[in-house]
Amino acid sequence: MGRRIKYESGTASNYISRAAAVKKLQISLKDFHRLCILKGIYPRDPVHKKKANKGSTQNKVFYHARDIQYLTSEPLINKFREYKTYMKKLIRAKNKRERNKATILQINKPDFKLDHLVRERYPTFSLALRDLDDCLNLLFAFALLPKSKVVKSTVIEDCRRLTAEFLHYVIEAQCLTKVFVSIKGTYFQAQIMGEKVTWLMGHQRSVGRVQDVDFATLANFVDFYTTALSFINFRLYKSIGLLYPPKLARSKNANSDDVEDELYSLAHELQGTAEDIAPVDVFAEMEDDGDIADKMKEMMKLKTLFKGCKFFLNREVPNDTLTLVIRNCGGMVSWDGCPGGKYSENFDGITHHVIDRPLTDSFTMNRIYIQPQWVLDCFNYRKILPVNKYVPGAHLPPHLSPFVLESSGDYIPPERMEMLRELGKEIPAQKENAPILKAKTKAKKSEKKDKVLIKEGKVFNANEQQLLHAAGHTKKLREMMIPKRYKNAYKKIQFGIKRKAKETRALEDKRRKREVVAAVEK
Structure with missing residues (x-):
């Protein structure tokens, strides 16, 4: 057998540092970051960092070697190089005051499309819908931003148009399920082709200049998400028989002085195609004792x-x-x-x-x-x-927020309990009642008050405090029998239960004080 060379196989060969990846692809660090964002490739954290770094303890960013090898055949790299060459020629023409040449260069500006990336990252439409949450959150955020050097007006216009088209689909398909207004904005959730899509739409107000945010990096995500959302909107509109792109009505933005700064109105109804299919009554042949049927009937009522x-x-x-x-x-x-x-x-x-x-x-x-x-x-x-x-x-x-899922031991406001009752949902127990033994003794006492029992001898009354001590002693013995490898997990579970109970008590005290103040004011 030949001698095995150190750091030439295993973890050292499976991972590559960022500097080595940039050198291999022969592009700048800025273009490398942009390419990784568009292709959906992110840094990896190797288990043995010292082996991946070939014995060095220097802190570095690592990528998987196969991911970098996958990037070598990406046609966008040539587009980045063409654009860099174009910018050099344009700057040289402007410095030499060659206006005709600069005009011709601007007309023939190199452009590239990201359609093939959408097909690569989302082979099926269900995968695109699962990733729609991040897409909508980012595009709705950019739709409210003011124009700047990094965030161009064309990007903002595309975000507003695509998000308005998506909201029109939600209206026409009537698939909205949850709404909640918070200080950050309005949270929505819709049921689209079996997938739950949740997004946040900010309040309509002047945002101003946002600091401490890397818009250059976010703009790369926006470039990909705008292309992806245009594909998704086309597929969604086609599924319900609507024309795409739709004719959207516009309204003036009251928070801006720019004449071209317009918003899309949702009050305008869209026009469908001639091949519209009449809605089918899905409950005609369904029984009443099914969970799916009840949910669908609730949606039809909504x-x-x-x-x-x-x-x-x-x-x-x-x-x-x-x-x-x-x-x-x-x-x-x-x-x-x-x-x-x-x-x-x-x-x-x-x-x-x-x-x-x-x-x-x-x-x-x-x-x-x-x-x-x-x-x-x-x-x-x-x-x-x-x-x-x-x-x-x-x-x-x-x-109240419909996104909150209560569990046993949580504090549930009376209004939320009433809401759960009206919706026909189960109400989890807020607190563990008194111990079972205590409840039994109370039940016995109530029975004694209601019924007259004639017995010989003295009635034995159990000491409730002793029963509680006995139950606690039994619990301690059980805890002692827990294996050592499970004790840390058990302690964390108990700590979480105690913290949850403490939060519940704090909320109950806050509610009690609020009711007292309201009663005094009346």
């Missing part, structure tokens, strides 16, 4: 929640959030200056007027004035709630 209702939104109300929820439930929406709106504020057929300020003397008697939270709570409760708690100027009830 689709017609606001059917026949016509809403008018005041200017201080978030248009996109409420329009998405109302139109998803079969209602109609309009506001002042609404492109494609079918009625104005003076229309007599308006049933609900959403306002987020104190009501003045100028109001119409034949419509209901409500605050925006009423729409969201009706959607989460899956029914029309009374409007007396949501009138303008009233103290609103708590806005």
Whole structure:
């Protein structure tokens, strides 16, 4: 056998440092980062870093050797080199004041597409839907940013257009399931072709210049996600028989002074193709005692929640959030200056007027004035709630998150318990009741009070404190019998249970104080 050379096989050959990868690909570090983001290749953390670093203890970033070998045949590398050559020629022409040559170079600017990357990273459509959460969160965030040197106006326009197209699909397909408004923005969840898609849409306000954020790196993600979302939107529109790209109505952005800075309106209905398929009643042949049937019936009830209702939104109300929820439930929406709106504020057929300020003397008697939270709570409760708690100027009830999944031992507010009861869901136990022995003794005492029992001799009354000590002693003995290799895991579990109980007690005390203050104020 030949002599085995050290650091030439195994971990040392399976991993390669970033500097060596850049040298192998013969591109700059900036282009290398961009290429890895577009191809979906990320650094690896080898188990034996010293072996991967060939005996050195220097801190380095490692990649898998097969990933770097996969990048060597990527055609984007040549496109990056062509663009670098183009920039050198353009700068030289501008410095020499050769305007004709510079104009010709700008016309023939090299461009590249990322369509093949989308097909490589998402071989099936279900994989693309699973990765849609990050895509939507990033594009919705960029849609609210102001123009800058890094974030160009074309990128912002593409983000706004693609996100508006996706929201129109959610409205037409009526697949929205959950909504919650927080300080960060509005959380949405939709059921799209069997996949749960969750995204965050920021509030409509002026963002300003954001600091301490590497927009150059995020822009590389945006380049890929805009291409991917255009493919996804096309497939989604085709699945429900809609034309793509759709004709979207635009509205002026009230938070900007730029004439070209426009937003896409969600109140405008899209036009479908001539091959539209009529909806099929999926419950005609389904039995009533099935979980899937109950969920689908709940969704069908949600689709017609606001059917026949016509809403008018005041200017201080978030248009996109409420329009998405109302139109998803079969209602109609309009506001002042609404492109494609079918009625104005003076229309007599308006049933609900959403306002987020104190009501003045100028109001119409034949419509209901409500605050925006009423729409969201009706959607989460899956029914029309009374409007007396949501009138303008009233103290609103708590806005509960439908994304929270309670477990046993958690603190559950009374409003959340009522919501779970109305939705027909199981309510987990908030606290462990008193010990079983204590409960049994109480039951015995109540039986003795209700019934007259005649027995000879003295009735033995068990000492409850002794029973508790005996139960604790038994628990300690069981803990002593736990094997040593499982004791650390057991201690962590017990620590988590105690921390959860402490948080629950703190929330209960906070609720109790709040109720006392409210009672004093009344």
